[in-house]
Amino acid sequence: MARASRASAPRTVVLSGPTGVGTTSLAVTLARxxxxxxxxxxxxxxxxxxxxxxxxxGAAMGMLLGALGVPRDGIPTELEARARLYRSLLHGRRALIVLDNAVSEAQVQPLLPVSSTCLVMITSRQPLTGLTAVQRLQVEPLAEHEAMAVLGRAVGPHRATAQQEQLRHLARLCGRLPLALRLVGGMLAGHPQLPAVELSKRLLEVGRRIAPTVRGSVQVHAALAVAYRLLRPAAQLALRRLALSPESRYCAEMTSVLTECTSTEGTALLNELAVSGLITPIGDSEYxxxxxxxxxxxxxRLREESDPVAKFAAENRLLDWLIHTAISISSVYEQPKPTTVSGRFAARELRSPLEDSGSVEFDRLRATSGMDLGGAGSQEGQALRLLRQALVLAKRLGDKRKEGYVLLYLGTANERLQRHQEGVDHYLRSAAVFREIGSRTGEAAALGNIAHAAAPAQRYASS
Known part of the structure; x- marks a missing residue:
């Protein structure tokens, strides 16, 4: 990797290995x-x-262009045009790009810059041998003693010594894959009454049953299935409902909204999922x-739920919570509020579920340019991320009214972060949505903000 970072030619490194072996974690560690x-x-x-x-x-390139500072209306529609703009913006720029979980060479080829100043790290289950001029690193499972150490830390020194052979057998059943080992360790720690021999039996039975249909590592999927069955019904529901969140970052308040329980109960559910190894805490925070x-x-598992009405209601509660949490952590949203949103979240003293995100996965490498990093930790920056999630949910639910208001709030948030052109873009989209549903109040609010945001944007564009 050090050689790749100093190379004069375009630099691409492929990290490959089976699901759960830790290619993403390795890529993020190297990136740091x-x-x-x-x-x-x-x-x-x-x-x-x-x-x-x-x-x-094309969608991936659109995300990268947005992170490079290109406004939405400046992103070309054609893939080749996007590629030209993408490569021109990266020319001479010392940038690091992680393309995680690649499917094929065809998926990543358009995303590779030609500039020798960039480094690209690709993670994939396959070595992507069709790519040329790349360095490849096969990520191997843990050594046996390392796998045993993972399980030993989960069960404690006394049990690790007493059940050494049983744990060794479990490590082999896990394929010595870090994710499967973490799940099995969580089951052993969370269910001390469960003998290691019985857990091995369950893993073998599930593994044989799912092997013909599973994609990726059978060991990981077998461990997931057994861990899920060992959860209480309330915790199973929580895990399913958390999958409704557009981002994989969760807190007790979000869990309580999705499962209709108290925040204290939400904390207990998250702790149960964490002990089982299904979720992991973000640093020392509560997320x-x-x-x-x-x-x-x-x-x-969520798709298997038999009550679509309950799922729809949970999504709506999450959307309301995202909107009101964004408003509660920032004072900039002096806009009309959607009357259909319940006010019960607004009265609470809420923190952003993205706050104190720590260093987990390098904040997903922020997925932003250096320009964006300055505002990401501010209240407006946190509100912006919450509102982006709310926009995804509003579109998924087909709720045009809330979509219009979220776009309106996004315009204000971008203005406060000095992204005036993006503010104008969101106001225009908000006005269009309100016009579509016949909301004159909403359209007037959006259009009234455009002139204020457009003047700085025009000055920026002409400079």
């Missing part, structure tokens, strides 16, 4: 170590190999995240 070498920005895109719908190269394979598993 190389941060000072790439002052032009660090960018992260999840290409979603573990999803039923991997990210299209949690999860591996994308765990999220995909939760999404699969």
């Amino acid at each position: 170590q190389l941060t000072r070498d790439f002052p032009g920005g660090q960018f992260f895109v999840n290409l979603r190999a573990n999803s039923d719908r991997p990210l299209h190269p 949690f995240t999860c591996h994308e394979v765990v999220r995909a598993f939760a999404e699969d």
